[in-house]
Amino acid sequence: MDTLLLARLQFATTTSIHFLFVVVTLGLVTLLVGMQTAGFLTGDPKWERLTRFWGQLYVINYVLGIATGIVMEFQFGLNWSGLSRYVGNVFGAPLAIETLLAFFLESTFLGMWIFGWHRLRRGLHLALLWGVAITAYASAFWIMVANSWLQNPVGYELRDGVAHLTDFGALLTNPTLGMAFGHVLAASLLTGGMLMAAVSARHLIRRTPDFALFRTSLRIGLVVAALAIAAVQGFGFAQFGPVGQVQPTKFGGGPGRDALVAEWTARFGPGDWTPPVLSSVGLGFMILIGLTLGCVWLLLPLLWRDAVIRLRFPLWLILFALPLPFVAVLLGWIAREVGRQPWAAYGLLPNSRAVSDVDAGLMLTSLVGFGLLLGALAVTNWVLLARHAARGAHDPALGRPPAPESDDFPRQPVLA
Template sequence: MDLLDIARWQFGITTVYHFLMVPLTIGMAVLVAGMQTAWYRTGNRRYLKMTKFWGKLMLINFAMGVVTGIVQEFQFGMSWSAYSRFVGDVFGAPLAMEGLVAFFVESTFLGLWIFGWDRLSKGVHLACAWAFSLATIASAYFILAANSWMQHPVGIELVDGRPRLTSIWAVLTNNTVLAAFPHTVFGCFAVAGSFLIGISAWQIWKHHRDTVGKDPDLANRDEERNDDRKVWHGSMRLGAWVGVIAFAGLAISGDIQGKLMFEQQPMKMASAEALCHSEAPASFSVFAIGDVARPDCENVKSLTVPYILSYLANGDLHSEVKGVQQLLGEYQAAYGTHYPDDPRMGVFAGQPIDYVPNLPATYWGFRFMIGFGGIAALGAVAVLWLTRRGRYPKGRWWTPLALLSIATPFLGNSFGWIFTELGRQPFVVAPNPNPSGVDGVFMYTASAVSAGVTPGEMLTSLIALTAVYGVLAIVEIFLIVRFVRGGVAGVMPPEPEEKKSDEALSFAY
């Protein structure tokens, strides 16, 4: 592999790994704040148990997200310095907002929430929960605003060949971020919903094994255990409702985002459908057999649904959708057939430009994104049916499937980001065909990598970071499993009457 390939693998691995933590933190933060609100309003101790338990898991994930996220900042100067110089005048504002406003608010109020249980009034403590949970969403918005600018540059002017920010408002209200933000947030809630379902299912199975399985009357005699079982039942129902609503939101926002992508990055969407030749009306490919890596698609046979792609692209059933071959000619006419013969292009200087992204990655990534999301939604619907009227799912198949379902929205989110980023190639900042943008603002990925870094140095950092992230994954899984096994009892403080009456010993403890 050359320097560019190694740099892309490094950024891809670290970014996808980090994004496993982000949606769970965002979704769980809001749900935990909602659980605490229910406890505040009703005084029902069951909601306090839910807040404590799920809040603990959220904190573990939040801490790992912070650790892995720091590396993303280093990457810009370490591996992508040319890119940083190009976008620095634009990215400075939204990233500063994310760091100074969102993250500082997030970390400050999270600290107050962690240490303020017995020191703050219930109302103030609840306000802290909502402050940090909403700050996580604000943080995501600023990051998405920066990423959306890469997909659709706006609010800038070209000065000496570099974009200079002229309107931060244009960047923050970019139609690309307005479409991507709700889609991403709904994805976060889908992750949190499946997380609640899977762990609650395991807890219910464990409760059944430890009590009912040994003594049918034990559960009825043990009021605390019965109350805990209701905690898991309520958590499972909440996760299922969140999952269903999130998938509906994903479908609606995804349709809006898809239409925008057909307009702004037509090559990406044509590649997502392996649509090699223009069609009118265009059919949606459900499944393809053959070599989708070839841009002529001569050996590809697809199971298609007529008219649907025309509707997804333009909102009607009969419009034309441009294929890869037609778009290839348009891209070559607009941006040239060869990379500039510039030393900054490295080994790519003067070489032919391949405007067609990796077709198998975009085609199957798009389908895996939709497929795993659909599986998560069907699972949530099944949970709502199986748990209706206070029922508890039974059967040996139930718990393993529920635990496996936790992975489905994580995979859907990951494949969605992989599709979004790979489909933009060979650009790291995509050209803007929309009249609202600035003509000529784009950057090839080949010219974005740090020129002063050798392939050996890049490969060393790739191996080192991957190894460290592997260790962090083991640590996070260990901590989550440990606290999940501890259940409610592992996070709840003792009842007042159970505390020691000896003040000296109590203080010493």
């Protein structure tokens, strides 16, 4: 294997695993905001219990997801120095904003939310969770701004062989950004909804305590998943037009494809300037899974009088369908990224000029090392999620009321 192929495999491995954490994070935080807001408005203690239970799973996924993101950034800096040199003046701005949001604001809000249970006013505590959700969405937005620029470079000029940003607004109006961002958010809600429904289904199948609690979360998960899959399909199919215009080679036969390939051949020399068939295969399977998940709408009428629970068979279907949104997310990411090949920045910087000048042996070593580390983090995440989910919502560690104060050590409030 040559250095370029190993670098691409490493990029695919790190980004794909990290992306699985991201969609769970975005999906669950939205559901948490809804549940804690309902608890604040109604005063019903069940919403606090649901928020504590699902919030604990969210925190586990968030912490390990941060670790996978750090690994991904390492491989980006190590393996793609040519990309940093050539487009860093443009590409760095949205990534810097994302870093400030994710590692400073979002993490700060989340830490205060975790340790603020029973210490902060209920309204302030809820506002912190809203802050977590807003910064998480903003972080995802700026990542998509950066990725959309790689898909369709805009708002720049070349000076001395280096791209310089000339129009920041063009980054925000990139035709490959809007629908793609909506697609990612909808896919995250679908994943979060299916995760909530599947965990609830498992507890209802096993007849564990807190029937009413998991009945509620099952309903929330199914309704959110049904609405989200409709949005996923809408945003997904809406991308074909604008993406086909700016990337004629992505879908195999867009208008102007042959002329564009001829232009690239004249500029960069002979080569295969069309994406591999893997992008089309991934796209096809993603669409198939998306249409299959659309069947979740058939389960909504069964929520009436708890037929979905009494029949039990639908609960098993929900449980076994849990991997589907994760597979669809990966296939969609593959279709978007592989469809851009062989470019680091479409039509501007080929992968061969973006990759670092690193020995193939070292690249293989880092691929194996990062792959094992990320695999271990992913397995650890799912083991912890499964373990804490199986324990039920009786008394989650998150938000557990403090022990009664003694006369010797009275508890002092942080904020009155």
